[in-house]
Amino acid sequence: MAEQGGAASPIENKLRILIADDDPAIGELVTAILTDEGYDVTVVTTTDHDTIAGAVGKIEPDCVLLDSTEGPGFGGSWAEAAYLADRERPIPTVMFTGHSDAVLEARTGTSERAQRARFAAVLSKPFILDELLDTVAMAAGRSTPFDRSEAGERTRSEELEAELTGRGATDVRTSNRREWATFTSSADDRIYQLYWWQKLGRYIVGRYDDEARLEIIGQFFERVAAIDAALGTEAPA
Numbered sequence: 001m002a003e004q005g006g007a008a009s010p011i012e013n014k015l016r017i018l019i020a021d022d023d024p025a026i027g028e029l030v031t032a033i034l035t036d037e038g039y040d041v042t043v044v045t046t047t048d049h050d051t052i053a054g055a056v057g058k059i060e061p062d063c064v065l066l067d068s069t070e071g072p073g074f075g076g077s078w079a080e081a082a083y084l085a086d087r088e089r090p091i092p093t094v095m096f097t098g099h100s101d102a103v104l105e106a107r108t109g110t111s112e113r114a115q116r117a118r119f120a121a122v123l124s125k126p127f128i129l130d131e132l133l134d135t136v137a138m139a140a141g142r143s144t145p146f147d148r149s150e151a152g153e154r155t156r157s158e159e160l161e162a163e164l165t166g167r168g169a170t171d172v173r174t175s176n177r178r179e180w181a182t183f184t185s186s187a188d189d190r191i192y193q194l195y196w197w198q199k200l201g202r203y204i205v206g207r208y209d210d211e212a213r214l215e216i217i218g219q220f221f222e223r224v225a226a227i228d229a230a231l232g233t234e235a236p237a
Helices: 024-036 049-059 077-086 100-108 112-117 129-141 150-166 223-231
Strands: 016-020 040-044 063-066 093-097 121-124 170-174 180-184 191-197 202-208 214-220
Touching: 016 024, 016 049, 024 040, 024 129, 040 049, 049 063, 049 077, 049 202, 063 077, 063 129, 077 093, 077 112, 093 100, 093 129, 100 112, 100 121, 121 129, 150 170, 150 180, 150 223, 191 223, 202 223, 214 223
Parallel strands: 016 040, 016 063, 063 093, 093 121
Antiparallel strands: 170 180, 180 191, 191 202, 202 214
């Protein structure tokens, strides 16, 4: 799930921050501050699940500054924070909002949704510069570094092969260059192909018919969901 490459470039050594905020002015200002601090910053101004999950998959950030989605208070962003915390590689997430009730709820952590969100920190708007920098440094410093090297890509392909084989797929063939597999599904004995589409930050899964015509059966943000779709079963608990 990484861009292919040899030696790490200078930008690959930077901590990556994703800002999910529907206020373009906030995105611009925080980008200016964080890039001056040496971070690599990406902004999305649509805070729905597909946008956030796709951006996270593309850049594998070290921290997400998460504003509220549509709805009262922090809206659906509670669920987005839980999703980011539950990923195979969890992303430290900072609640970044002007909703005082949501800030209080997150800081006290007494509600079920606040506990599931597992925020690395809470940052209210209007923000204080020093608090922003300290919060981002703390949260990003808690992330597990993402291996963007060729060796990292090979490791992810090996993990994919092992998971497919463990789930009953046969004739599994993978690549050393990209996260990719061709295999026969135990669900219907058909040949499937699975590929991590880096540009969009999601897996694409296709199935061949008896005349070797490929049907795309879906796109998925997480590997386990892509494998579930091909094998027709859920991963063991």
